[in-house]
Amino acid sequence: MFEFCADPSTLDTFPWFACYLTNGVHMLFYQSFLTVLTLLAITAPVALAFGFVGAAASRSHILPISWMGKLYTSMVRGVPDIAFFLFFVIALDQALEWVNHQIQCPDWDEPIRQGANFVVCQAAKIPLSSAPQWVHEVYNYFIAVFTFSIVFGAFAANVLFGAMRAVPRAQLETAEAYGMTRRQTFWRILVPQMWIYALPGLSNLWMILIKATPLLFLLGVEDIVYWARELGGSRTSQYAYPHPDWRLWYFLALLVFYLGFTRVSEVVLARITRRLSHGQATAGGDTQRKAAA
Amino acid sequence: MSCWETVQAYAFRSLGYGERLLPRGEISLCEQVTLIGSGMIWNIYFGVLALFFGFFFAVTLAVAKNSHAKWVRKPAEWFIFVFRGSPLFIQFFLAYFALVRLPEEIGTLDISWLTDPFAKAWLGALIVLFLNTAAYAGEIFYGALRSIPKGDLDAADAYGMSGFKRFRRVVYPTMLRLAWPAYTNEAIFLFHATTLVYFSGFPAFRQQGDALYYASYFADRTFNPFVPYPIVAMFFIILTLIVITVFSLINRHLNRHLPAERRARVRYRPNLIR
Numbered sequence: 259m260f261e262f263c264a265d266p267s268t269l270d271t272f273p274w275f276a277c278y279l280t281n282g283v284h285m286l287f288y289q290s291f292l293t294v295l296t297l298l299a300i301t302a303p304v305a306l307a308f309g310f311v312g313a314a315a316s317r318s319h320i321l322p323i324s325w326m327g328k329l330y331t332s333m334v335r336g337v338p339d340i341a342f343f344l345f346f347v348i349a350l351d352q353a354l355e356w357v358n359h360q361i362q363c364p365d366w367d368e369p370i371r372q373g374a375n376f377v378v379c380q381a382a383k384i385p386l387s388s389a390p391q392w393v394h395e396v397y398n399y400f401i402a403v404f405t406f407s408i409v410f411g412a413f414a415a416n417v418l419f420g421a422m423r424a425v426p427r428a429q430l431e432t433a434e435a436y437g438m439t440r441r442q443t444f445w446r447i448l449v450p451q452m453w454i455y456a457l458p459g460l461s462n463l464w465m466i467l468i469k470a471t472p473l474l475f476l477l478g479v480e481d482i483v484y485w486a487r488e489l490g491g492s493r494t495s496q497y498a499y500p501h502p503d504w505r506l507w508y509f510l511a512l513l514v515f516y517l518g519f520t521r522v523s524e525v526v527l528a529r530i531t532r533r534l535s536h537g538q539a540t541a542g543g544d545t546q547r548k549a550a551a
Numbered sequence: 552m553s554c555w556e557t558v559q560a561y562a563f564r565s566l567g568y569g570e571r572l573l574p575r576g577e578i579s580l581c582e583q584v585t586l587i588g589s590g591m592i593w594n595i596y597f598g599v600l601a602l603f604f605g606f607f608f609a610v611t612l613a614v615a616k617n618s619h620a621k622w623v624r625k626p627a628e629w630f631i632f633v634f635r636g637s638p639l640f641i642q643f644f645l646a647y648f649a650l651v652r653l654p655e656e657i658g659t660l661d662i663s664w665l666t667d668p669f670a671k672a673w674l675g676a677l678i679v680l681f682l683n684t685a686a687y688a689g690e691i692f693y694g695a696l697r698s699i700p701k702g703d704l705d706a707a708d709a710y711g712m713s714g715f716k717r718f719r720r721v722v723y724p725t726m727l728r729l730a731w732p733a734y735t736n737e738a739i740f741l742f743h744a745t746t747l748v749y750f751s752g753f754p755a756f757r758q759q760g761d762a763l764y765y766a767s768y769f770a771d772r773t774f775n776p777f778v779p780y781p782i783v784a785m786f787f788i789i790l791t792l793i794v795i796t797v798f799s800l801i802n803r804h805l806n807r808h809l810p811a812e813r814r815a816r817v818r819y820r821p822n823l824i825r
Contacts, residue, residue, distance in 0.1 A: 339743065340746050340763060344763070344770070345780035349777065375774060513642075517632070
C-alpha cells in the first residue's frame with residue numbers, strides 16, 4: 259500500500275504495522291466485514307418476510323395451511339439453531355441438485371443415493387463443476403444466507419404471531435362491526451397495529467442475528483472468523499511479515515467489533531421504539547402523551 | 552453387529568469407553584442413535600454444571616448491578632455488557648486462544664500443568680458457558696429486582712427487617728419468582744448453546760464430542776443430513792421437555808403462596824439466544 263513497504267524487515271514498529279495491516283490479505287479481511295454486513299442486510303428483510311408469511315399462515319382458517327405455519331413457527335423451539343444451520347446447508351444443496359437432476363436428466367436410471375454418495379448427472383451439478391471458483395463461492399454464500407433466513411424467519415414468525423395476538427381484540431371486533439371482510443381486517447387493522455407489539459421481540463431478534471453472524475464460518479463461508487484464524491496464526495520468517503501466534507488479538511478485535519455493533523444497534527432501536535410508541539395505546543405511548551401534556 | 556452390541560460398544564463412546572474407532576462405511580440407524588445419544592452426555596454435563604454454578608454468580612451480579620456503590624455496580628454492568636453483547640462463538644475462540652497462549656507467554660515458568668485442563672473443552676468451555684449464562688441470567692434477575700413490588704419492601708421495613716435478612720426473606724424469593732419464567736428460557740437456550748462447544752476451537756479429544764459433533768460426523772460420512780440431524784433434534788426436544796418440566800415444578804413451588812390466578816406461568820418465549 260505505502261511505498262516504504264518494499265522491504266518490511268527493515269522497518270520500525272509503527273511503519274511495520276502500517277504496512278502489515280494494509281497488505282493484501284488484510285484487505286480481504288476487511289472485505290469479509292462487508293460479507294457479514296451484506297448477510298445482515300439480506301437476511302433481515304427476507305427473514306421478516308418469511309416470519310410474516312409464517313405467522314399469517316398460523317392464523318389461517320384453512321387447517322393444512324395453519325398446520326404448516328404452526329410447524330414452521332415451532333420448528334426452532336426445542337432444537338438448537340446450530341443444528342438447523344448445519345442441516346439446511348447440506349439439505350438445500352442436495353434438494354436443488356435433486357430437482358435440477360429430475361429436469362436435466364429424466365432418463366437417468368441409477369439411484370441418486372449410492373451408499374455414502376450423492377450422485378446426480380454432470381449437467382445437474384449446481385454450480386457446474388466447470389464453473390469458475392467465484393461462482394462456487396457466491397453459491398455457497400447464498401445457500402448460507404438462505405439458511406439464515408429460514409431459521410431467523412421461524413424466530414420472526416414466533417414474534418409476529420405473538421404480536422398479532424397482542425392487538426386488542428376490540429379493535430378487530432370494531433372492524434368486523436363495520437362490515438370489513440377478514441382480509442380487510444387483517445391488512446387495515448391488524449397489520450398496522452401489530453408492529454409496536456412486535457418491536458421489542460424484533461429488536462431482540464436483530465441482536466441475536468448480529469451475534470449469530472460468526473456462525474457463517476461453520477457454513478463454509480470465508481467470513482471474519484475465517485480470516486481472523488487465518489491471519490492470526492504464527493508466521494515464520496519465510497513470510498514477509500513474520501509474527502508469533504496473534505489469534506488472541508484478532509479475536510479480541512472481533513469481540514470489540516461485535517460489542518460496538520450491538521451497542522449502536524441498542525441505541526438506535528431504543529430511538530425507534532420511542533418514535534413508534536407515539537400515539538399508541540400502550541404504556542410507552544401513554545407516558546409520552548402525559549409528558550407532553 | 553446387532554443393535555444391542557452397538558449400544559454396548561458406543562453408549563459411552565463420548566466419555567472414551569467402549570469401541571475406539573467410530574463406525575464407518577455402512578452406518579446403521581442404530582449406530583447413529585446410540586452415538587448421538589452418547590454425545591448428549593456432554594450437552595447435559597455442560598448445561599447442568601454451567602446452570603448450577605452460573606445461578607449463584609448471576610444472583611451476585613444482579614445484586615451488584617442494583618447496588619448504589621459505583622465501584623460495585625460498574626464492574627457488574629461491564630461484565631454483563633461484554634458477555635451479552637458479543638457472540639458466544641467468539642467468546643469460545645477467545646478463551647481457547649487465551650488459554651493456549653498463556654503458558655507460552657509466561658515462558659520462563661512452566662505453568663502448562665496448570666493451564667492444560669483449561670485449554671480442554673471439559674473445563675475451558677464449561678467456564679465460558681458458566682460466565683456467559685451468569686451474564687444473561689444476571690440481567691434477568693436484575694430486571695426482576697427492579698420490578699419487586701414497592702409494597703413488599705415497605706412491608707419488610709415495617710417489620711423492621713434490614714440488610715441481609717430483608718434480602719433473604721423478601722427480596723430474594725420475590726426476585727426469583729418474578730424472574731423464573733424468563734430464567735427457564737435462558738436454561739433452554741443454554742442447553743442449545745452447548746452444541747457450539749466442539750465447533751469453536753476446543754478440539755474433541757480422541758473424537759469424544761457432543762451430540763452435534765457426532766451428527767455432523769455422520770452427515771459428512773454418509774453425505775445424508777436427513778438422518779443424523781433429525782436424531783439430534785429428537786434428543787434435544789426430549790431434553791427441552793425435561794427442562795421445562797423441572798423448571799415448571801420449581802416455578803410452582805416458588806408461587807405456592809399465591810392465589811391461582813396471580814401465578815406466573817412458565818411460557819416458552821424464544822427471546823434469548825446467543
